[in-house]
Amino acid sequence: MKVRRSSTFCELVAESFSAYLDRSLPASVEQEIAAHLDQCPECLQRLEEMKTLIADLYGLGGIEAAPELAWSVKRAVRRLAQRQADAPVLRPIPFLASAAAAAVVLVLVSVGSGPEDASLDQHAAGSSEMQVTQNPRWERYVLPAQVGEENVPSLFDQQAAAGDTSTIREPSRIRGARAVRF
Amino acid sequence: MSVLTKKDIEQVDLPRMSDEALLSSSLEGNLVAFDLLVDRYYDRLYGYLIRFLKDSDTAEDLLQETFLRVWRKRAEFKNIASFSTWIYTIAGNLARSEWRRRKRWRMLRIGPSRNEEEAAIELPDAGIGPDLIVENRVAIEELTKEVHKLPDRYREVVILRDIQGMTYEEIAGIVQVPVGTVKSRLNRGRLILQEKLGKWHEST
Numbered sequence: 446m447k448v449r450r451s452s453t454f455c456e457l458v459a460e461s462f463s464a465y466l467d468r469s470l471p472a473s474v475e476q477e478i479a480a481h482l483d484q485c486p487e488c489l490q491r492l493e494e495m496k497t498l499i500a501d502l503y504g505l506g507g508i509e510a511a512p513e514l515a516w517s518v519k520r521a522v523r524r525l526a527q528r529q530a531d532a533p534v535l536r537p538i539p540f541l542a543s544a545a546a547a548a549v550v551l552v553l554v555s556v557g558s559g560p561e562d563a564s565l566d567q568h569a570a571g572s573s574e575m576q577v578t579q580n581p582r583w584e585r586y587v588l589p590a591q592v593g594e595e596n597v598p599s600l601f602d603q604q605a606a607a608g609d610t611s612t613i614r615e616p617s618r619i620r621g622a623r624a625v626r627f
Numbered sequence: 628m629s630v631l632t633k634k635d636i637e638q639v640d641l642p643r644m645s646d647e648a649l650l651s652s653s654l655e656g657n658l659v660a661f662d663l664l665v666d667r668y669y670d671r672l673y674g675y676l677i678r679f680l681k682d683s684d685t686a687e688d689l690l691q692e693t694f695l696r697v698w699r700k701r702a703e704f705k706n707i708a709s710f711s712t713w714i715y716t717i718a719g720n721l722a723r724s725e726w727r728r729r730k731r732w733r734m735l736r737i738g739p740s741r742n743e744e745e746a747a748i749e750l751p752d753a754g755i756g757p758d759l760i761v762e763n764r765v766a767i768e769e770l771t772k773e774v775h776k777l778p779d780r781y782r783e784v785v786i787l788r789d790i791q792g793m794t795y796e797e798i799a800g801i802v803q804v805p806v807g808t809v810k811s812r813l814n815r816g817r818l819i820l821q822e823k824l825g826k827w828h829e830s831t
């Protein structure tokens with residue numbers, strides 16, 4: 446095989462390094478590159494450097510986020526779920542279905558759309574969700590399972606009981622780059 | 628209510644459930660199922676966001692927004708893609724639009740400003756683990772900095788492929804470009820890094 450060597454061809458070879466390492470090139474192209482690498486120390490070195498680079502990038506691994514970050518996400522999701530549960534799109538009790546449906550219509554007419562789409566910012570600024578919950582008109586509706594207060598998992602009960610609805614922004618220190626790939 | 632319900636029994640099995648099954652359980656309002664999705668993904672999504680955006684505050688905000696969007700849109704999830712691809716796509720879209728917004732801001736700013744390209748990521752203790760061979764290798768910090776300086780279209784695929792170990796198909800789904808484009812961007816990103824790090828080597 447005639448081995449091509451020119452700076453343009455070297456560039457072409459470099460463009461194919463990743464595919465070459467993946468072994469995803471057509472056999473003929475792969476052979477041509479292999480032959481070129483035998484003859485071209487510059488390209489060979491560049492390829493070796495790419496292998497090292499890939500290993501180094503792999504070694505960067507994940508950034509371990511503080512668990513507090515997961516908690517604050519979960520709390521935010523609960524606030525959203527609660528707001529959605531408070532919105533007038535709830536499932537009616539089966540045997541009261543027709544009455545409830547009628548009530549929903551009335552309610553929709555009287556209060557317009559619920560707070561479901563209120564933005565996070567508005568929410569963080571202090572929404573009026575609790576007032577909605579306490580409105581007697583809502584009592585005949587069943588909150589979706591797991592969203593009702595009794596069913597909210599205990600993890601956040603204390604916080605909720607303490608009335609902590611502030612936007613949680615604990616500093617999530619990154620506690621160490623792990624040499625672990627996800 | 629003292630009787631165990633079907634739901635109570637399901638909760639026990641939750642950790643063994645697939646992401647997709649957890650999402651579908653969360654559709655019924657099961658927050659514990661959704662918590663598990665948060666536990667499974669917050670770490671790596673955070674890693675992706677902070678490496679892409681180079682700023683932990685924004686990464687935290689977007690991480691939260693990602694999960695809120697997943698919650699809001701969970702009924703729209705179709706099993707065409709995996710949950711993993713779907714959530715990364717949401718996070719990626721948020722990160723890209725944040726990045727564009729910042730770019731516009733940088734262009735609007737007059738006079739000298741803090742060069743964000745130079746801003747160091749908050750990696751603790753230089754992030755060098757004991758099992759990483761430092762000799763003859765690029766220092767982690769330098770590598771991290773050069774990854775940050777990559778143009779966003781290259782940075783994104785380098786993070787997803789070389790740091791987070793995703794498949795080309797997954798990345799194509801997340802970035803919403805063909806697999807061939809992912810591969811060529813990845814190669815280009817790697818070559819840029821090599822060139823930059825080569826220069827850095829020569830100067831030290």
Ligand SMILES: [Zn+2]
Nearest residue numbers: 455485487488
């Ligand atoms: Zn060559």
